[in-house]
Amino acid sequence: MINIKKVSDISSSAITPESIYLRRREFMKASGMLGTAMLLNPWMTAAASIPIGDYARNVITPKGEDEEITPEEDATSYNNFYEFGTDKGDPKKYSTKFTTDDWKITVGGECAKPGTYSLEDLIKPFAIEERVYRLRCVEAWSMVIPWLGVPLASIIESLEPTSKAKYIAFTTLHDPQRMPGQKRSVLDWPYREGLRIDEATNPLTLLAIGMYGKTMPNQNGAPVRLVVPWKYGFKSIKSIVSIDFVEQQPLTSWNMSSAREYGFYSNVNPTVNHPRWSQKKERRIGDLFKRPTLMFNGYAEEVAHMYDDMDLRSNY
Ligand SMILES: Nc1nc2c(c(=O)[nH]1)N[C@H]1C(S)=C(S)[C@@H](COP(=O)(O)O)O[C@H]1N2
Ligand SMILES: [Mo]
Numbered sequence: 001m002i003n004i005k006k007v008s009d010i011s012s013s014a015i016t017p018e019s020i021y022l023r024r025r026e027f028m029k030a031s032g033m034l035g036t037a038m039l040l041n042p043w044m045t046a047a048a049s050i051p052i053g054d055y056a057r058n059v060i061t062p063k064g065e066d067e068e069i070t071p072e073e074d075a076t077s078y079n080n081f082y083e084f085g086t087d088k089g090d091p092k093k094y095s096t097k098f099t100t101d102d103w104k105i106t107v108g109g110e111c112a113k114p115g116t117y118s119l120e121d122l123i124k125p126f127a128i129e130e131r132v133y134r135l136r137c138v139e140a141w142s143m144v145i146p147w148l149g150v151p152l153a154s155i156i157e158s159l160e161p162t163s164k165a166k167y168i169a170f171t172t173l174h175d176p177q178r179m180p181g182q183k184r185s186v187l188d189w190p191y192r193e194g195l196r197i198d199e200a201t202n203p204l205t206l207l208a209i210g211m212y213g214k215t216m217p218n219q220n221g222a223p224v225r226l227v228v229p230w231k232y233g234f235k236s237i238k239s240i241v242s243i244d245f246v247e248q249q250p251l252t253s254w255n256m257s258s259a260r261e262y263g264f265y266s267n268v269n270p271t272v273n274h275p276r277w278s279q280k281k282e283r284r285i286g287d288l289f290k291r292p293t294l295m296f297n298g299y300a301e302e303v304a305h306m307y308d309d310m311d312l313r314s315n316y
Contacts, residue, residue: 068144069132069144069146074143075145075212076212076217076220077089079091079219080139081219082181083180083181083189083238085180086181090181091220092218092219094180095218095219095222096218100222100223103223103224104116104119105117105122105224105243106242107242107243108242108244109165109169109246110161110162110164110165110246111160111161111162111165111245112159112162113160119223122158125154126150128149129149129150130147130148131204132144132145135229136232137232138266138274140293141284142282143285145211146212147206148211149206150206151203151205152200152207152226153205156168156201159245161197162245165247166196166197166247166248167195167247167248168195168245170237171237171241172190173241174190179239187253191237191238192251193226193235194246194249194251196249197245199303202303204299207224207226209224220238221239222238225237225238229297231265231266231297234253234262235266249264254266261276265307265315267316268294269312270294271313272313280293
């Protein structure tokens with residue numbers, strides 16, 4: 001379902017921001033306000049030390065005529081980020097003062113390179129890529145978002161996991177002063193997520209630091225979040241402060257909150273309904289009518305092999 005173009009496959013004219021962004025007339029309008037420098041360097045407003053032009057060289061886009069990129073305004077104002085409130089408009093409204101300077105990520109567990117890293121040091125060795133992915137929320141709505149980030153596989157490799165690292169656990173910042181939604185016990189804070197190591201190192205899995213050619217907005221998970229496009233949106237944990245390599249399947253927030261509704265795997269699957277609603281269809285934000293939900297959110301070719309020996313009905 002996706003098109004993978006490598007640097008060597010595309011001429012330099014084909015990697016201009018235009019060819020990446022301006023495929024759709026609608027999106028052209030939305031991106032009119034982006035300056036070229038901004039488009040080329042998502043770090044410009046953060047740390048200026050990432051070389052300009054290092055991203056958009058490996059472009060992965062969903063195939064298909066109906067894959068309009070969701071307007072940036074929608075993707076940045078209709079959010080799930082319970083640390084800033086449970087209404088869709090809350091994250092944008094209540095995260096305006098959230099600061100992410102000097103962000104650190106603590107790496108622990110089964111790896112040769114544990115320690116506390118600055119986000120910049122973790123990301124800097126790798127070329128930033130743009131990935132246009134579908135995002136399918138478990139609540140049956142979806143978007144198409146152009147992310148900027150680094151394959152999680154590259155980061156993982158650099159941290160040298162041991163053979164005992166079967167899973168990776170991720171944790172969001174826990175700071176009720178800075179994340180006012182954490183003053184209410186809607187979830188058992190901090191927000192936690194996890195992946196099996198093969199899922200974490202699948203080429204689709206992205207550690208994202210931006211979207212729409214810009215630094216990650218606070219409401220979308222600044223400064224760094226996961227993007228796992230074949231799984232329901234809640235697996236794509238925001239504002240990550242720790243990464244742990246572990247031997248056992250880690251605890252995850254939504255599974256702890258309601259195990260029969262939210263499995264550890266939570267692969268997008270139109271044949272397994274949520275106990276309270278159908279997962280057969282979804283509403284693309286901006287569309288009037290629902291569309292069928294695709295197995296693995298349309299990424300079966302890239303990910304189905306990881307689940308060959310699993311019963312995805314009982315192990316959802
Ligand atoms: N820390 C944290 N991460 C989170 C969430 C959250 O509430 N807290 N919500 C999840 C859900 S349910 C979805 S659908 C996506 C939404 O990402 P978006 O707001 O960028 O579209 O973020 C996920 N990551
Ligand atoms: Mo979600």
